[in-house]
Amino acid sequence: MADIPSSGTSKQRKGNGQPGSDYETGLSEDEQLDIRIWLRLLTCANLIERRVRKNLRDKFNTTLPRFDVLAQVDRTPDGQPMRELSRRMMVTNGNITPLVDRLVEDNLIRRDPSPEDRRVQHVRLTENGRQALDEMFPAHSSWVNNLMANLDRDNASQLYALLGELKTSIQTAERDED
Amino acid sequence: MADIPSSGTSKQRKGNGQPGSDYETGLSEDEQLDIRIWLRLLTCANLIERRVRKNLRDKFNTTLPRFDVLAQVDRTPDGQPMRELSRRMMVTNGNITPLVDRLVEDNLIRRDPSPEDRRVQHVRLTENGRQALDEMFPAHSSWVNNLMANLDRDNASQLYALLGELKTSIQTAERDED
DNA sequence: TTATATTACTTTAAGTCTAAACTATTTAAT
DNA sequence: ATTAAATAGTTTAGACTTAAAGTAATATAA
Known part of the structure; x- marks a missing residue:
């Protein structure tokens, strides 16, 4: 995950000679x-x-991916297809299958075959899953809140806006890629 | 990774009644x-x-963790102990061992026992590793640069500063935890 | 209609990551 | 000096993740 570039180069690499180069x-x-x-x-x-x-x-x-699945599934009342889960969680399709398998085993979610499309499985919270999520969700918020408690509120708003700019920049760049 | 909170709660959960609550x-x-x-x-x-x-x-x-190790190892001329690698890469100790194993197999880095402390292994780039890194490093920079190309430079500077604030807030909160 | 492509999901193999237990060594405290 | 504690690294078991290949169902196009 950490991705700290070093000089990343042998001593031979020279500055590019332009102003502001290193x-x-x-x-x-x-x-x-x-x-x-x-x-x-x-x-x-x-x-x-x-x-x-x-x-x-x-x-x-529990684990973060498990929490993420529960939180995602809860976002829509009728549950979500696997593909939607993987899209929202930004992980590959093959990742979701065993993750959902384990949560189904633990009776936190269930898979319902879609009536419209027999390829699709809708994933929904069970009552158990809802209870678990209802406990975890406020705790999760408070943890994040706690980590950002020392961040000035004006700075927080600005940071949020700037991250939006960054996100846009990235998505624009990725779109141009194709 | 993705960690998108939904309503995260059953319909029963009520707003806290305070101004600005949801x-x-x-x-x-x-x-x-x-x-x-x-x-x-x-x-x-x-x-x-x-x-x-x-x-x-x-x-x-290659992969990101492999690149990270090479980039980290390159940061100090005499290489780095395993613990330093895991600290910098923000991964656990046990993660580093097999990662380094594979890179040693591929002759990109080597392990040198420390003369001062027989527990310590210094990890260094091989000539092969240096060459690989010298190719990868500028490419890596250009990819990131490309993704941020649509970000206004003033915004970029501000974003960097605000991320610094956030980092400080997090570290303060974590320090208080102990 | 029938062939082709696409889509949803699963399976597989390999790599990554973690926590916890373990070994070897060094440091600190008696 | 001897014991206890801390540190560096490895190993283990299990979960997570990916890319790629595979299966089944649906959509598209000729």
Whole structure:
């Protein structure tokens, strides 16, 4: 996960000679800034994720992917097809199958075949699953809240907006890729 | 990875009645903002990570953790102990061992026992590893740069600063935990 | 209609990751 | 010096993740 670039190069690599270039890395200031944003982003995400994982394990004896499935499934009253789960969770299809298998075993969710399309399985919360989620959800919020408690509210709003800009930039770049 | 909270609750959960609370989630505006920051952060991190992983595989037939190890090892001329690698990469100790094993097999790094402390193994780049990294590093930068190309430079600087604030907030909260 | 492509999901093999238990070594405290 | 505690690294079992290949069902197109 961590992805910290070093000089990333042998001593031979020279600066590009342009203003704002860095002798060590051969990157322009803009390029360096981008990399630093990426690394800081990753560090923050890792720190938060680590805390959430630890608390889910310690306090609810579960894992983040399991919590994610429950939270996702709960987003729509009629449950969701597997493909929708994998799309929302940003993981591959093959990942979801065994994850859902285990949650079904534990009677937290169930699979209902779609009446319209026999390929589709709708995943829904069981009563058990709902209860579990109702306990976990506020705790999860409070953990995140706690980690950001020292962040000034104006800064928080701005950060949220800027992350939106970043997201747009990424999606634009990915769209142009194709 | 994705961690999208839904209503996360049955219909029974009521708003907390305070100004700015949300009937659906029972979260205050501040709490909602924090969760939204977290989710957006995670989305951005996932999008970038996914692109980097895909490009590492397609163009260099390698993986992100492998690249991370090489980049980390390169940061200090005399290599680094395993514990330092795991600390910097924010993964557990047990993760590093097989990862390093595979890279040693491929002759990209080597393990040198520390002369001072017989428990310690210093991990260093081989000439092969240096060459590989020298090819990968600029490519890696350009991928990230590309994803952020549509981000205004002022916004980028601000985002970097705010992520710093967030990081501090998280670390403060974690410190208080202990 | 019939062939072709697409879609939803599962399976497989291999890599990554974690927590926990373990070994070997070093450090600290008596 | 001897014991206890801490540290570096490895190993283990299990969960998660991916890409790629496979199966079944649906949609498209000729």
